[in-house]
Amino acid sequence: MRKRWLSLAAVGAVLAAILVPATPAMAAPTFKVPFPCNQSWSGQTRSDHSPAYAIDFNRTDDLGDPVVASAPGTVDRVTDLGGTSYGKYVRIDHGNGYTTYYAHLGAFNVSVGQTVGYGKVIGYVGSTGGSTGPHLHYEQRLNGNDIQARFNGALALYWGTKTYTSDNGCSGTNYGTGTVNTTSGVSLTVRSGPGTGYSAVGSVADGATVTIYCQTSGTSVTGTYGTSSIWDRIGTGRYVSDAYVYTGYDGYIPSVPRC
Numbered sequence: 001m002r003k004r005w006l007s008l009a010a011v012g013a014v015l016a017a018i019l020v021p022a023t024p025a026m027a028a029p030t031f032k033v034p035f036p037c038n039q040s041w042s043g044q045t046r047s048d049h050s051p052a053y054a055i056d057f058n059r060t061d062d063l064g065d066p067v068v069a070s071a072p073g074t075v076d077r078v079t080d081l082g083g084t085s086y087g088k089y090v091r092i093d094h095g096n097g098y099t100t101y102y103a104h105l106g107a108f109n110v111s112v113g114q115t116v117g118y119g120k121v122i123g124y125v126g127s128t129g130g131s132t133g134p135h136l137h138y139e140q141r142l143n144g145n146d147i148q149a150r151f152n153g154a155l156a157l158y159w160g161t162k163t164y165t166s167d168n169g170c171s172g173t174n175y176g177t178g179t180v181n182t183t184s185g186v187s188l189t190v191r192s193g194p195g196t197g198y199s200a201v202g203s204v205a206d207g208a209t210v211t212i213y214c215q216t217s218g219t220s221v222t223g224t225y226g227t228s229s230i231w232d233r234i235g236t237g238r239y240v241s242d243a244y245v246y247t248g249y250d251g252y253i254p255s256v257p258r259c
């Protein structure tokens with residue numbers, strides 16, 4: 001009886017294998033090149049790399065350059081292994097078993113548990129850990145195993161060196177707009193950082209429309225729209241107090257990333 005049961009089970013297993021295909025991998029996220037929009041980076045793959053499908057990215061004078069999230073997800077590791085292996089690295093969980101790794105970072109710009117989207121700066125290129133020069137060591141993994149990387153669904157070059165141009169965060173859909181309102185016709189001072197203690201680097205006319213790339217917390221300012229510690233980044237190294245900008249929201253704009 002036992003033998004017969006086993007053989008029926010075996011038949012059943014064979015039938016199941018025929019009728020039900022192996023669980024397909026869940027759709028992969030659309031991974032993008034892990035650098036800001038329009039930047040071109042040289043990505044190298046080599047069979048003696050560890051793990052084999054990792055990509056080392058370089059460009060001229062890349063030390064300190066921002067590294068961005070390849071796809072939306074949740075940061076689940078921000079780890080410093082010291083002078084060995086990955087050194088300072090970030091891991092992002094993209095769901096469905098997919099993760100990405102960003103290693104040898106010089107500095108971090110995220111914390112564990114943080115939700116990130118395309119184009120979010122997660123850290124800066126460095127040469128920490130077992131690295132002999134500045135570069136980004138990048139991996140895509142599925143269920144913990146490294147997989148051949150794809151960008152916008154296209155397989156990366158294995159093996160060799162290829163230039164990849166980023167379209168990460170280019171869409172602009174997560175930018176916001178606002179209207180400067182000082183009520184007095186006086187221009188609004190633009191600062192180099194999110195606070196009144198930063199140097200003035202220009203001004204925006206009363207009534208002007210500004211593009212808000214990201215928002216962050218800084219000096220509390222009382223302005224046209226009450227008291228707010230939110231600062232809007234309207235360009236590279238250009239911040240204005242949100243207390244003088246009409247955005248349609250009392251607090252942070254939901255669709256705009258944090259700086």
Ligand SMILES: [Zn+2]
Pocket residue numbers: 049054055056136137138
């Ligand atoms: Zn590497």
